[in-house]
Amino acid sequence: MNWPSHGANPYKLYEMQGKIPKETITDFSVNTNPYGSPEGLKGHMANHLDLIHEYPDPEQKRLTERIALMQDLPEENVLVGNGASELIHMLARFWQGRRVGIIQPTFSEYQKACEAYGCEIIDLHVSEKRNFHLFIPDILPHLPNLDLLILCHPNNPTGRTYRPDVLYGLLKLCEFNDVQVVIDEAFYDFVSGEPFFSPDLFEFPNVLLLRSLTKMYSIPGLRLGYLMGEAAVVEALKRLQPEWSVNALAEEAGMYCLSQEGFARKTAADISREKAYLFLQLKRLGYTPLSTETNFFLMRDPFHSQADDMIGFLLQEGLTVRHTNNFKGLNGAFVRVAVKQRTDNEQLLEALEKWRSVCLQ
Template sequence: MSWPSHGSNPQYLYKAMGLALPKEFIDFSANINPLGPPPSLKEKWVDFFREIHVYPDPFAIKLTNMISKAEQTERDTILIGNGGAELITLLGRMLARKRVLLVEPTFSEYEEVCRVNQCEIVYHQLIEPDFTLNLSDLRSSLVDVDALFLCNPNNPTGIHYPPSTMISIIEECEKRDCLVILDEAFFDFLIEYESVVPYINKFSNLIIIRSLTKMFAIPGIRLGYLVAQPAIVSELSKLQSHWSTNTIALLAGELCLQNEAFIKETQEYIDCERKRLFSFFYHNNYIASSSDVNFYLLQDPHLQDQFTLFEFLLHQGIIPRHTFNFPGLDGRWLRFAIKGHEENNQLMEVLAKWRNQHSSS
């Protein structure tokens, strides 16, 4: 079966399953802020419209300055992109025909981009259900590797690895002349986050990717940025198409970065809903990954793979993210976003229904 490679766009998933898309459904497959975009974005939308006749700033000076100030890093260490996906694509071009290590399970886009650019791909597999990451296990996989992709907090597990772990890996990779590409697309969902951006000045091999589409619920706009030493930013910018980030995205980004209260509200909301969901999972004999953010892996331990549960959920209008294209997971888990209170209630009702029907399995 040809599975969709990403969450969202559920019509393609139902088509792959040979099912009709129900009139009413809840899409748990996309990890977007359940509170939606900041209200200020809607308030300013008409103002944005007035700017669409103007070409976007190809250097994104205003947004770059805002990020530079917020992250306390120099402007020439920042590259604005048309979502994290474009930045990953640029990195793939820079790494063409190089040897790349992926720590699995992880975001499928890394492998897709590397394959397109004829990279040699090697894997380091984290062991479920804890998905522990440490340097002693990773060290043997780093032999003759040109670049390492790390996702932290990790997609699809939602697990956040501490800065001490990241620094030890970056130091080891520096000794081996190996780039570390650290994808922090979900960092702003962490209540207590210790930034590794300051280490850009210390390590020439560190590249950090950030997304603004997840926290601010603007995936239709596409906006992200990268932080690295100026030489790397300069090299990547030469691979980027002119005006790759549109005017609306730049204006939205400038506005979103001023919404600190919105970020805090989101973090607290997600934390409350996650605790409520995980309590339900525990009491109904489901296993969930130790997520710290707005999504998690889930499995019914009575099943060897989760396909029958997956199919049951789709019939109920509950759409999780399959894991058939996450190496090492191979369908043994399902990924769910944390949605709004009532939507999470409906998920728990359907999972309770499944458990009642299969309690003796």
């Protein structure tokens, strides 16, 4: 069967599955903020449309300064990009032809970017039998052979965060083995009430952190992310970035979003409560969602070894979930489901109850 490479494009999924899209589609494959952007963002942007007549600042100085101040870093340790995806491809180009370890299952764009630049990819797996947690003895033998290690934290698609002591230990081992580490923290600010370890970049100069404004602030159409790391590496990456990479409206939106104090904390708390409700109802229906620390989760179809039939049924109900056919180690056995607002979640629960009835006939 044909599957799109990413979620968040429901019409493409219907097309590739040979199905006619429903008039109304609720997209559980997209994992941006279900409550939308900060209040007032659209009005703010409407007042700045004249920016389309001006060239953007190639240094994104205002936004770089804001991020550096928020993260308590010098500006030379911050690089703003046209979404985290641009920064991922820049990193792959910087390490082109080198040996890159990727902790799987994870976001497929890491492999796609590394393959485009001729990297030798070494897959390092976290397994379902260990609840997708890091197990250093599985990774340790490979470290002497790596130039770069990429991991997603919280991980997409498993929703897992890793124990602070385990992640700290892994980073120390990478430092000892002279391995650079890229940690993609695109979903870090969705974590609520859980211990979350983000390394101190002054303690770990071998670590680069990726962040996204797309997810929390629900601005995927604008493309905005940033990278933090050692100044020399940031400067070298900057030389690979196309001029005017970040457009003026995106920078203005980023400035507005980051000025909204408390927005991320409130969103994380709201999603945590909604997730608890959704999990309770799913388990009542006989489904077993995997525990998660962020705004999405993995779930098997309890009635089939593969999730294809359930995905097809949900499409008929006007619902899309994220397939896992291109996540290494998952191979289509799960679906990834975003936590949304109550009305949408109830629509999903109703459809899954129908699917249960169909399967038990």
